[in-house]
Amino acid sequence: MTGETPRTPAETLSESVIRERFERQNYVADDRVVTTVQLALQLGRPLLVEGPPGSGKTELGKVLAEGFDTELIRLQCYEGLTAENALYEWNYTKQLLAVQSNEGTVAGGTGPESMDAIDDASGAASHSGSGAAAEGERPQSVFDDEFLLERPLLRALTAGGDRSPVLLIDEIDRADEAFEAFLLELLSDYQVSIPELGTVSAENPPIVVLTSNRTRGLSDALKRRCLYLHVDPPSFETEYEIVSRKVPELDGAIAAEVCAVVERLREESFLKRPGVAETLDWARAVASLRADGEAESLSTDEIERTIGCLLKEVEDVTRVDTELLERLQAAAAAADDRIEPTD
């Protein structure tokens, strides 16, 4: 059981394997994340990841796909997202052309909702429709796989291959509640019902990761179908490890200072507190400004000039005064000692 078997990777994974794959992807995860991911894989449950923006929720989905060497199907949610955008759509142009060139039939011809059309499709063309046979030779129905445009959710269900794809439903809290309800069938049974085609169920159930920024509460029905994982801002040590892995070009001591400053900044009551993503941005910015690899401590001036990487609200930026900058620098100066033992 190495986890390399071509069948669904989920059942064969031990904790150490998951940890090793995260490791390989430079994804620093604490025990809670690893255990929860292991459970999600082994129990075949969707994983609902909540946390502030920039805490690596989306990254978790990407890392899972990369780590298991499988396809990542991503659905970015937004207000007004409909089932058509997310699940499937009929290729109307193609249908129209097919009907006009007499290659296809709508079998009654009132549109996708026609009962005859459903009969035609689900009855596997054994009886070729009541009135549709008037076309002479038996044409193909335009409500067929061929005319179906697969959107992310359907693709996740029908994806071929040996491995389960990773379905990342990003920022589910931005979608309407109606869409959330629509997801329920998919999440619990890994199947969807298409009126014209019947029920499509997944051979290889996808690994589903949902992320939420908690801009609104999710319905209990959705939550009860998922395993829940709350991602907190990382500790200094964890963040230091993340920065040193993701931004290797930055000197280790400076990376520690960067993390210390961010840690100190999170204590302030900003509108938007910097997440790990901001830390990485800033670390890269600092690294690129110090082209020649100088290893001086961060100066207040340097912090002030690059603070835009960390704070994204004008109210927050204006709150950074000399006093705070000095305190930040003090935190940075103290950071060197904190990483001393680990070096």
Added chain:
Amino acid sequence: MSPNRTPSNPVDDGSRADAERRVVRGLDRASGDAVPDFEGARKHVLTELVRFVGRLRREGATVAADGTLEAARALSVVGLADREPAADALRATLLTGADDGAVFDEEFPTFWHRLRTGIDRIATHEGTPATDGDESETEPAADLESDAESEFLSDAEASTPDASEGTESVDVRISTGRRHATGETAVDAADGAARRYSAVGDREPVAADGASLSDSEGAAIDRFVAALATISGRRTRRAERGDRVDARRALRESLGTGGTAMELPTREPVPSELRCCLLIDVSGSVLDTIDRDTLLAVAERLQDTARRGSVFLFDTDLIDATREFERADGDPATALREAEIEWGGGTRIGGAFETLRRRHPHAVDRRTVVVVVSDGLDVGDPEALEDGVTWLARRADAVVWLNPLAVSPAYEPSSRGMATCLPYVDGLFGFAGPSDLAEAARQLERRGTDGPIGYEHDPRRIGAEPDGGDAG
């Protein structure tokens, strides 16, 4: 696989076998070469899990209806050998929001301790089909339903084997703090009722003054004194009915019904023994305005009811009149009259408070309700008054100010003395006769000292002219 497993069990075969295997792993670690009782261990784990979920729900966490099943499966995946993976697994399956994390952290140590000790116990009873503890416990499925009812019972019985298990685990709380609180209030309530007898014993009513009051007036005074008794405790307890809505609880319970509060839980103050300090301003402006009979009756009732009641008369000076009011042969009416004649003139409230602090420091403590009867017309130093009243407010549980002037609908506390004191006073009420006391009692009962109370909330003030208490 054991032949005698119950088919009704919620966990499916595969994961059950898995669970057993994991349990065994834990057992092996605990007891070496023992032959463990798989069935008993499994049952124990599930029972504890169900109990844990029940407790989470009671503490307000939202756990999905089938969360327990999922949690059981999750436990079978991660095993019971180590604490942290088990905690993470339960967290992932049982919790549905970040806010419930605190409740989980609170309850998990108890769960884990009970689980481990139970498993260890089973492991040491090698080969016994089921241990005593397990037999006496209800079936998991039934437990889910009757968990609330059996809480006390099961906890009581389960704590015995736990206690006998020894001392290996340190971070353990066998029972929740809430239960302590419940028990405590029950005892207190009984105590309070028992203690609300006068320490003084039998004595004559104060001359004929009390007799001049009608029954309804007497009832109003009784009600006022009883209301004072409720404010001496800041604690509240859950009530079956009442009009103080427990908003926190209502909100929490409404989560289960999609944000609609189906019923409104209420709380009531825990009655406790009353300690009261009555400060009576004997300046002519006060004594001429209020109904003296009523005032004396109040003092008498307080003496009668309170566990400790002291009475001070003040004007430009302050004297302790407790003994006059307390002794069977005392004559409070005369004392009052003499005090008035003796002093008369202006009032120095600040000085009186200062004297109280210096000479009778034990008259007021943090459980004492201070009732000041004064019109707040102060001729002394405003700073001294502020010092005095802040001391009083800080020291006392509550300060209720009965102002004879405040019965007027046009009254505003604009006099210098009253304006100085007002911010530190919990409730300023009008006081001229028994009906004013009834109104004050109504507000105190309804809103407590933290709520909006005072003369300005008197419905009679808002409505028409004050309808009573114009005795002079």
